[in-house]
Amino acid sequence: MKTTIDESALLSAVESVSVALRPARPDAHVTIRGLSKAFAGKPLYSDFNLDLPRGKIVSIFGPNGCGKSTLMNMIAGLLKPDAGEILFDGKSLKDTRIGYVFQNYRDALFPWITAWDNIAYPLRRARMKDDEVKARVAELAALFEIRFDLQRYPYELSGGQMQTVCIMRALATRPEVMFLDEPFSALDFEMTLFIRDKLQEAQAATGVTMVIVSHDLEDAVFLADRILLLTRRPTRIAEIVPFELPRPRSAESTADPEFVRVKAHTLEVFRREMNA
Numbered sequence: 001m002k003t004t005i006d007e008s009a010l011l012s013a014v015e016s017v018s019v020a021l022r023p024a025r026p027d028a029h030v031t032i033r034g035l036s037k038a039f040a041g042k043p044l045y046s047d048f049n050l051d052l053p054r055g056k057i058v059s060i061f062g063p064n065g066c067g068k069s070t071l072m073n074m075i076a077g078l079l080k081p082d083a084g085e086i087l088f089d090g091k092s093l094k095d096t097r098i099g100y101v102f103q104n105y106r107d108a109l110f111p112w113i114t115a116w117d118n119i120a121y122p123l124r125r126a127r128m129k130d131d132e133v134k135a136r137v138a139e140l141a142a143l144f145e146i147r148f149d150l151q152r153y154p155y156e157l158s159g160g161q162m163q164t165v166c167i168m169r170a171l172a173t174r175p176e177v178m179f180l181d182e183p184f185s186a187l188d189f190e191m192t193l194f195i196r197d198k199l200q201e202a203q204a205a206t207g208v209t210m211v212i213v214s215h216d217l218e219d220a221v222f223l224a225d226r227i228l229l230l231t232r233r234p235t236r237i238a239e240i241v242p243f244e245l246p247r248p249r250s251a252e253s254t255a256d257p258e259f260v261r262v263k264a265h266t267l268e269v270f271r272r273e274m275n276a
C-alpha cells in the first residue's frame with residue numbers, strides 16, 4: 001500500500017527535531033529556535049537560532065536592511081514570524097512582562113495625556129492601585145533624576161525629555177525583557193550621554209535583559225555586553241562579540257583600549273560581511 005506523507009506534517013516534524021537538537025545555553029533568557037520570515041517571497045530569516053543571555057545588554061548591529069528591527073520586533077511580538085519558536089525562560093510572550101522603546105519618541109507618547117500619565121499608563125492597565133502607581137512613578141522619577149515637570153504634555157517637552165519619558169514608561173511595569181529600537185538616533189550628544197548612563201543604572205538596578213537595535217557602531221558597542229553582528233540577507237549571525245568592560249561605562253570609556261579593540265574588531269567583521 002502506498003503511504004502518503006503530509007508535507008506540512010513532515011516539515012513541522014523536521015522543524016521540531018532541529019529545535020530539539022539545539023538545547024538552550026545555561027545563561028539563556030530568551031531562546032529563539034527555527035525562526036523564519038520572508039517578505040514578498042524573499043527569505044529574510046531562515047531557520048535562525050539564537051540565545052539571549054539573562055540580565056545582559058545585547059546590541060544588534062549589521063548592514064542596512066539586514067533585518068535588525070525585524071528580528072527585534074519578532075522577539076517582542078510586534079511581528080509574526082512565518083515559523084519558529086521564541087520562549088522567555090521557557091514561557092511564551094503572553095506570560096512575560098516586556099517593555100518597548102520605539103524609534104520615534106515623538107509618535108510613541110500619547111499626546112493627549114501628561115508625561116506623568118504616560119508613565120502611569122501601563123501600570124493602570126495592569127490595574128495597579130492608585131497609591132502604588134504614584135509610588136512607582138516617583139521611584140522612576142528619582143532614578144532618572146527628573147528635573148522637569150512631569151505634569152507637562154509631550155509637546156511641551158524637549159526630544160531628550162520625551163525619550164526619557166518613553167524609557168520610564170517602558171520600565172514602569174518592571175519588565176523582564178526590554179527592547180529599544182535606535183534609542184539614541186534622534187538625541188543630541190549631551191542627551192545621548194545622559195540616556196546611556198540611565199540605561200546602565202536601570203539595568204544594574206533591575207537586572208532586566210535588554211535588546212538594543214543600533215545603526216551606530218559606537219552606540220552599539222558602548223552599552224553592550226554582547227554585540228550581535230548580523231550578515232546581509234538571508235540573515236545569519238556573523239559573530240557574537242563579547243564586551244566585558246566594567247560598568248558603569250562613561251564617556252571616557254570610549255578611549256579605553258578594550259573599547260577601541262572591540263569597536264575595531266566589530267568594524268572588521270562588519271566590513272567583511274559587507275564585502276561577502
Ligand SMILES: Nc1ncnc2c1ncn2[C@@H]1O[C@H](COP(=O)(O)OP(=O)(O)OP(=O)(O)O)[C@@H](O)[C@H]1O
Pocket residue numbers: 039040044062063064065066067068069070071215
Ligand atoms: N513589512 C514589510 N514588508 C516588506 N518588506 C519589509 C517589511 N519590513 C521589512 N521589510 C524588508 O526586510 C528587510 C529588513 O528590514 P529591517 O527594517 O528589519 O532591517 P534593518 O536592518 O532594521 O534596517 P535598517 O538598517 O535600514 O534600519 C528590508 O529589506 C526591508 O525592506
